[in-house]
Amino acid sequence: MGNSNIDNEAQAFEDWCLDKGLSDTSARNYALWLKQLPEPLDFHTQDLEHILAMIKAQVTFPAIRSAYKKYLQFKRDTENYSIDQLKDLDFVRNEIDQIDVASESRLTKTEVMKKYLDTDEVAEFHRKTQDISPPRFKTLDDPQRKCAEFKLLPVFLFETAARIAEALRVTTTDLDFEDGQVTIREGKRGKRRTVDIDKSVTLLQDHITRFDIDGELFLFDREQEYWKLRYEMIRIGNNAALKFGDVTPHWFRHSYATNWCVKELQKGRGIAEVKEEIRDYLGHDDTSTTEVYIHAAEELTRDNIYREHGGFQLSI
Structure with missing residues (x-):
């Protein structure tokens, strides 16, 4: 047939x-x-x-x-x-x-909970990416560099909470290693914001030195090659040793936002203050989207699912 x-x-x-x-x-x-x-x-x-x-x-x-x-x-x-x-x-x-089509539904707490990784799990996922070799990317241009990019993306996406399209636009001029910050220049609707990085500093410095990069950090084409990023992440997420499910790049944004809200609420900070800060960090227009992370964080804290010892010190 x-x-x-x-x-x-x-x-x-x-x-x-x-x-x-x-x-x-x-x-x-x-x-x-x-x-x-x-x-x-x-x-x-x-x-x-x-x-x-x-x-x-x-x-x-x-x-x-x-x-x-x-x-x-x-x-x-x-x-x-x-x-x-x-x-x-x-x-x-x-x-x-x-695929984006008409009548897409809003983000829900159930979806966030399903796509939530605590910091230990993010670190485990990162370690699994290190087993990937360039032949996995042999159908793409420059498989050596794209394999290296893939290995650092999970931690970078988590720490910056960037959308994948935003992350793939970052250049070396957007990086401030001394202060541990990244400028997201082309966010949704043209918004610009500054986000923090920690473990990504060393990963990015090594990557830039290895490939002598001055300009675009990532060569992955958002339109033509995003499917390969998703494919490899889903494959790792369903690894027998992890069993996280169909992990995609956006999971790391959800996970950062939820982890951060849990951490701040556990400090006793008010919901309104936490919501405003995470909204600005994520670059949201609609506060109802941000509230979803607050509700997920409240449930995680109440059910004691969140492991506080993870914090934001990724062990990678």
Whole structure:
């Protein structure tokens, strides 16, 4: 089936949807959306970058997202994929959920709690990245440097609480090693802010010296290569020794904000003051988003999940 043209694939997909109990209208619409692909997906022969590019060009609103997630289930049911190919398929399914479409919901406390790593776990994740070697990035330009960038990103993202797009824009002129600070020049809606770093200082200094960097710290292309960052982080997060789940770059931002709120609330500081400071640090416009971290921190403290000894002294 992987060599069938897209019309035949769409017909087989429509028949499968009907067999699974979907209505005639839903099955027909799903098949029509599938026909927008230039060719059927084939995890036997196509690389992930090609598959993701085809899907992302089509998924523009929730109903289409649902159609392509159903299509991946169809591929799982009808193709004889290896374990690794099934893992790639599951990764693509996860990526479909991350595509920005209309009617996206707001951040919730449940989501923050699910994506929360305490400082010990951040350190464990960092140590696991050190096992990665350049061949993992062989499909990208300059795999040696991008592998090195990948190894320092988790700690950098955690300490700065930067969005991945913000982090990838940082240059050497934005770094102040003496004061342990980074200027985020191009935040959301053009906001500029200064954030603190600790363990990242040595990691960045070594990285800059090793690759003789004067300018952009990271060569990863946010549009074309972000999928590879996510893929490798998810792979590490699901490592048998960690079992954190599908860790993505944004987990480290959530984790910093939640850890910081817990720490400050445990000091007895008022909620309003804590909310204002973490809002400014994260560069939020909407305080309702910031409040989610406060609520998560209150629950973590109440349930004694947070391990205070971790603090912000990462042991890496």
